[in-house]
Amino acid sequence: NAGVTQTPKFQVLKTGQSMTLQCAQDMNHNSMYWYRQDPGMGLRLIYYSASEGTTDKGEVPNGYNVSRLNKREFSLRLESAAPSQTSVYFCASSPDPYNEQFFGPGTRLTVL
Amino acid sequence: RKEVEQDPGPFNVPEGATVAFNCTYSNSASQSFFWYRQDCRKEPKLLMSVYSSGNEDGRFTAQLNRASQYISLLIRDSKLSDSATYLCVVNMRGLDMRFGAGTRLTVKP
Numbered sequence: 179n180a181g182v183t184q185t186p187k188f189q190v191l192k193t194g195q196s197m198t199l200q201c202a203q204d205m206n207h208n209s210m211y212w213y214r215q216d217p218g219m220g221l222r223l224i225y226y227s228a229s230e231g232t233t234d235k236g237e238v239p240n241g242y243n244v245s246r247l248n249k250r251e252f253s254l255r256l257e258s259a260a261p262s263q264t265s266v267y268f269c270a271s272s273p274d275p276y277n278e279q280f281f282g283p284g285t286r287l288t289v290l
Numbered sequence: 291r292k293e294v295e296q297d298p299g300p301f302n303v304p305e306g307a308t309v310a311f312n313c314t315y316s317n318s319a320s321q322s323f324f325w326y327r328q329d330c331r332k333e334p335k336l337l338m339s340v341y342s343s344g345n346e347d348g349r350f351t352a353q354l355n356r357a358s359q360y361i362s363l364l365i366r367d368s369k370l371s372d373s374a375t376y377l378c379v380v381n382m383r384g385l386d387m388r389f390g391a392g393t394r395l396t397v398k399p
Contacts, residue, residue, distance in 0.1 A: 209385050220294075220377055220389035221334065228385055236386060268333055275385045276322050281333035 179204050182282035184269050190288045191259045199254040199285050201269030209272045210252040211236075211279065212244060214265040221268060227252055259289045293317065294380050296390035304398055307368045311393050313378030314360040322381040323354055325363045327374045328392065334377055337363075368397045 185200045203210065208229050213221040223236030227246040241263060243255045252271075256263060266286050270279040296313045303309050315323075323340035338345065340352040340361050351364040361378055375392040382388055 211385070211387070213389075218391070220296075220391040222389070223387055226385045226387075234385070237388065275381055275387075278324070278336040278339070279334075279379075279387070281335070283333055 181205065182269055182271055182280050184267075184282035184285050186285060187283065188286050190290065191256075192290050193260060195259050196255070196257050197259065198256075199267055199269075199287075200251070201253065201282060202251045203269075203271040203280070204250065205271060205273075205280065206249070207271035207273050207280075208249070209274060210246065211270040211272075212242075212252065212254045213268045213270065214238065214263075215268060215284075216265050224254065224267075259287075261289045263287065264289045293382060294378060294388045294390045296376075296378055297393050298391075299393040299395070301393065301395045302398060303368055303395070305368060305370060307397075308364065308366045309368060309395065310365075311363045311376055311378075311395075312360055313362070313380075313390050314358075315380040315388075316359070317380070317382050318356075318359060320380045320382065322379075322387075323352075323361050324379040325350075325352055325361075326377040326379060326389075328377055329374050337376070365395075368395075370397050370399065373397045 182203045211226045212224040225244040227233045269282040272279040325337040326334040327337045328334040344353040349366045378390040
């Protein structure tokens with residue numbers, strides 16, 4: 179089992195460009211999450227999905243959109259990247275809210 | 291007030307020391323509580339869940355105090371390999387999770 183996989187691992191964008199971060203899990207988990215982590219800070223929740231077909235805003239959703247394509251995949255889209263979105267992005271999954279979240283290795287994004 | 295706040299750290303302790311971290315949370319209706327460990331430039335990994343009655347896993351003990359709205363993590367007999375950042379996690383509502391900013395621990399020989 180690969181667990182949670184994320185692509186790409188690294189990305190550099192120019193201001194105004196768009197991109198989609200991909201996340202997939204093979205643990206048959208219902209819940210999936212997208213977080214960002216900035217230096218010296220904990221993770222902040224961008225969006226989450228309780229199950230296929232549902233998504234909800236987290237703490238910092240502005241500037242992002244998500245798609246829960248199916249039970250395995252949860253993508254994060256930046257429509258018009260800004261330097262403030264320079265961060266490390268983590269995807270996670272869990273069976274439900276009361277159990278452990280499993281994290282992917284992260285995507286390091288720089289917006290110039 | 292932040293929704294989840296942790297001891298600012300950093301904590302620098304010698305091997306064998308006992309160290310304790312606290313984490314306060316703002317939502318009295320929170321149901322799920324966790325401690326995660328994050329090594330430098332890596333993803334967070336679960337250290338332990340925190341149960342109402344308190345729970346222990348080897349050298350690690352986690353406690354929940356609902357009345358005062360905080361959770362704690364105690365590490366006994368610290369090892370060099372315990373050096374990491376420790377993150378507390380609390381759910382605000384359902385899957386809406388909040389992480390603390392993290393407490394960095396360095397265990398020195």
